Amino acid sequence: MPPSGNAAPSDTPVIEFRQAGYALPSGPTLLRDLSLTVRRGETLVLLGRSGAGKTTALKLINRLLDATAGEVRVEGRPVAEWDAIALRRRIGYVVQEVGLFPHFTIERNIALVPRLEGWPEQRIRARVVELFDLVGLDAHGFSPRYPHELSGGQRQRVGVARALAADPPILLMDEPFGALDPLTRGEIQEEFRALQQRLGKTIVLVTHDVGEALLLGARIALLEAGKLTGVYSPKEFLRSAEPVASAYAAHRRALEREQESP
Amino acid sequence: MSLFTFFTRHAGEIWQAVGEHAWLVGAAVIIAVALGVPLGVVVARKGWLAKPVLGAANIAETIPSLALFGFLLPVPWLGARADRLAITALALYALLPIVRNTAAGIAGVDPAVRESARAMGMTPRQLLFQVELPLALPTVVAGVRVATVLAIGIATIAAAIGAGGLGEFIFRGLAMVSNPLILAGAIPAAVLAIAADALLGFIERRLRPAR
Numbered sequence: 001m002p003p004s005g006n007a008a009p010s011d012t013p014v015i016e017f018r019q020a021g022y023a024l025p026s027g028p029t030l031l032r033d034l035s036l037t038v039r040r041g042e043t044l045v046l047l048g049r050s051g052a053g054k055t056t057a058l059k060l061i062n063r064l065l066d067a068t069a070g071e072v073r074v075e076g077r078p079v080a081e082w083d084a085i086a087l088r089r090r091i092g093y094v095v096q097e098v099g100l101f102p103h104f105t106i107e108r109n110i111a112l113v114p115r116l117e118g119w120p121e122q123r124i125r126a127r128v129v130e131l132f133d134l135v136g137l138d139a140h141g142f143s144p145r146y147p148h149e150l151s152g153g154q155r156q157r158v159g160v161a162r163a164l165a166a167d168p169p170i171l172l173m174d175e176p177f178g179a180l181d182p183l184t185r186g187e188i189q190e191e192f193r194a195l196q197q198r199l200g201k202t203i204v205l206v207t208h209d210v211g212e213a214l215l216l217g218a219r220i221a222l223l224e225a226g227k228l229t230g231v232y233s234p235k236e237f238l239r240s241a242e243p244v245a246s247a248y249a250a251h252r253r254a255l256e257r258e259q260e261s262p
Numbered sequence: 263m264s265l266f267t268f269f270t271r272h273a274g275e276i277w278q279a280v281g282e283h284a285w286l287v288g289a290a291v292i293i294a295v296a297l298g299v300p301l302g303v304v305v306a307r308k309g310w311l312a313k314p315v316l317g318a319a320n321i322a323e324t325i326p327s328l329a330l331f332g333f334l335l336p337v338p339w340l341g342a343r344a345d346r347l348a349i350t351a352l353a354l355y356a357l358l359p360i361v362r363n364t365a366a367g368i369a370g371v372d373p374a375v376r377e378s379a380r381a382m383g384m385t386p387r388q389l390l391f392q393v394e395l396p397l398a399l400p401t402v403v404a405g406v407r408v409a410t411v412l413a414i415g416i417a418t419i420a421a422a423i424g425a426g427g428l429g430e431f432i433f434r435g436l437a438m439v440s441n442p443l444i445l446a447g448a449i450p451a452a453v454l455a456i457a458a459d460a461l462l463g464f465i466e467r468r469l470r471p472a473r
Contacts, residue, residue: 089383098378116382
C-alpha cells in the first residue's frame, strides 16, 4: 500500500467550500452559502436530517452537481476548472446503494478505475488482491462472483475497495453503512475506523446517524435545511448549546440510558 | 389432393419461398436494429425527443401494410425493385419496438449504477458502451424479437407488390380458392415466426442476469 499523503492531518486545505450554494433549475435551493474547509488527512462528517443538503454538498465536490453559487475548490483549484473526469478519478465515491455494476464480476468492479486509467494488467491484478485483503474479503473466493451473489455487508466492502482502487487522495462517502443491519454496520464501522487511520485519506462522510458521526468524524459539520449551523469536534458537539446539536446530543444520551437500564 | 402430398410435391418451391421470406425479414430487421438502437439511445438521452420519435414510429406502425407498400411504390429508387421496397417497409414496421425497447432498457438502468459510473470518472462514451448498453441488451433483444415476429407476418403482404416470399402462395391460393395453396404459405410463415420467437426468446433469457 503506497502512502498517499501523510497520515497525520495537516492544515493544508484539500477541499474548500466558498459560499457554495446549489439551487435546482426549477427553483428550490437545496444548499446555501456553505463555507467549509476539509484538511488533508482528516475525516469530516456532514451530519443532518434528510433534505438538509448533505448529499448535495458532497456531490458538489466531484461535480456530480455543479454549484450554482459560490465555488468549491479541490487541492486549491476551483472544481469548475478541473476536467470532470480527471477530478473524479482522484476522488473515491461510496454510496449507500453501492452501485456495483451487476454485469461485472467483483474483480472487474474493483479494478474499474485502474482499468480506465490504463494500468498494466500485472499491476491491476496485484492491486486487486491487496484491496480484497484491505477490506477483509477472500480474493480467491470473491473475484469471479457477481454482486447479486453477495450479502449487503460484502457488497459494501467491495464498494469501499472499488473506491480505493486507484489510491485516490480523497474519499467521499454517502451513508455508506446505512443499508446494513446493526451488527454488520457496527463491525464495518470499527474496521473502517482502523482503515482510516492506516490510509490517511481525506474523507468527507455524509450521515444522519449521530453515533456514526461521533465514531468516525474528526470534525462534525451540522447542516439543517440547506444551511451550515456549526462545525464541532465530537467533544464540542456533545456539549454544544446550539439547539440542533444539543437535540442530537440529547437523543444520543437517551439512547445510551436506555441501553444501560434493562 | 391431401395437404401432405401437396407439400411434398411442391417442397422445392416452398423452400425457395421460405428463403425469400427470411431474406426480406432478415435484411429489414438488421436495418431496423442499425437505425433503431442509436435512435433509442438518443431518445433515452434527450427526454424531449421521446414524444416526436416514438410518435412518428407509432404512426408508421398504424399505416396498413398493404397501403404502405402502395405508398412507397412511386418513390424513385425504392420502387425500382420489389424486394428493396418490401425491405424498407418492413424495416419501418420493425423500428418502433426496437427504438422503444432500447430507450426503455437504458432508462431502466439503476440510477445508483449510473451515478457511480460517473463518479468513478467514466466518460459518457464509456458509460454507454460499458454500462448502459450491456445492461439494456436483454430488453433490446426483446424488442428485436417482437420486431422479427411482426415482420414475418407483414412480409406475407409483400407478395402483393411482387417481392416474393410465402405470401405468393397465400395470394395465389386466395385467387384460386385453394386451401392447400393458402396453407402452403401460411403454415411455413407461422412456423418461421414461432422458431424466430423461440430462438430470440432463448437468447434474451440467456442475457438476462440472475438478479
